[in-house]
Amino acid sequence: MHATPNYTLATTVAVDLAKNVFELAFSDAHGRIVRRARLGRTAFAHAFDNHTPLHILMEACGSAHYWARRFSALGHRVSLLPAHAVRPYVRGNKTDRTDAAGLLEAARCAAIESVPVKTTLQQGIQAQHRIREHFKSQRTAAINLLRGLLREFGIIIPLGAARVRPAVLGALEDAGNDLPMALRDSLSQVLDQIQACEQAMTDIERHLAAFAVDDGRSQRLLQAGGIGLITATALSASVGELDRFRSGRHFASYLGLTPREYSSGARHRLGRVTKRGDRYIRMLLIHGARAVLRSAKVAQRKGQPLDRTRAWALALSERVGHNKAAVALANKTARRLWAAEHHRTNFDPDHVSALTH
Numbered sequence: 001m002h003a004t005p006n007y008t009l010a011t012t013v014a015v016d017l018a019k020n021v022f023e024l025a026f027s028d029a030h031g032r033i034v035r036r037a038r039l040g041r042t043a044f045a046h047a048f049d050n051h052t053p054l055h056i057l058m059e060a061c062g063s064a065h066y067w068a069r070r071f072s073a074l075g076h077r078v079s080l081l082p083a084h085a086v087r088p089y090v091r092g093n094k095t096d097r098t099d100a101a102g103l104l105e106a107a108r109c110a111a112i113e114s115v116p117v118k119t120t121l122q123q124g125i126q127a128q129h130r131i132r133e134h135f136k137s138q139r140t141a142a143i144n145l146l147r148g149l150l151r152e153f154g155i156i157i158p159l160g161a162a163r164v165r166p167a168v169l170g171a172l173e174d175a176g177n178d179l180p181m182a183l184r185d186s187l188s189q190v191l192d193q194i195q196a197c198e199q200a201m202t203d204i205e206r207h208l209a210a211f212a213v214d215d216g217r218s219q220r221l222l223q224a225g226g227i228g229l230i231t232a233t234a235l236s237a238s239v240g241e242l243d244r245f246r247s248g249r250h251f252a253s254y255l256g257l258t259p260r261e262y263s264s265g266a267r268h269r270l271g272r273v274t275k276r277g278d279r280y281i282r283m284l285l286i287h288g289a290r291a292v293l294r295s296a297k298v299a300q301r302k303g304q305p306l307d308r309t310r311a312w313a314l315a316l317s318e319r320v321g322h323n324k325a326a327v328a329l330a331n332k333t334a335r336r337l338w339a340a341e342h343h344r345t346n347f348d349p350d351h352v353s354a355l356t357h
Contacts (some may be wrong), residue, residue, distance in 0.1 A: 012055040014103035016096045023096035027104050057103045059083045060115040068117040080115040125237035132204045139197040153178050208233045224347040226288030248335030255282050257331040289329035307349040
């Protein structure tokens, strides 16, 4: 007969998160699963209230940071593991039970680093960024709708979002065009929608600016070229302390800005950037790098002096093209941001790295 497992030996519990049903796998100090449980949301919320301190493992996915804060307040040690790093440890068919067991296996790998638990303020700022992107996409869709509809009536709107409203208002007031009256009213409503989206984005940016004033990390990030309010607050809220990365290259790799490597034996080959990590922050950094490149080209045409970073980016742009140079500049910016945070110094565009032998 099989011996009844001793539940008091459990030191670690892996949780497969879900909306309503949570799978738990308890293991002892040797990694052996000694207990399993399947709990509803209410029962799971109070499962560890009076439990001896445990090491709780969860994937860094939706609602993970909320549960991590809740269980940490109860005295438990919580580790959030990256979902892509846990996947290879799931054996057999993908079920809630195998997912929980895979978390236990992944936790034994010292090379997998846990994700820092975000505060409510950090998650709030991230939510503001997501809402802003939502309104931004709605505004873009409405602008494209207006352009397409008016083009059917021979009315062409010039490029640029700022030119849309004056052009549409002019078309609505022009009695000589072919726009039906009923359509004019609908187009006016779309214009109101665009204005509402722009106002909502402005309100969110005001909240982000208030956060940046009190956030020292955002203030330091804003000193870098190509880093504005949106990028600085997104980095501060999403990434947090940059010191948790071992080097600037690890930080750039985390953002997906380093080349993908295809190597075997003596053959080494670097490909395109990996595009791993947070694509929103990667997009912001690359857009910021494009802005730096454009400003460098304008300064060069006017004969104005260039710092070392912009001069390097311009020379690279001439060799490999604008887009590749922008990505390379975003990579360099990320590594220098890490260095500035690591050494607690101001961002210096003329900085020259010291070579060690």
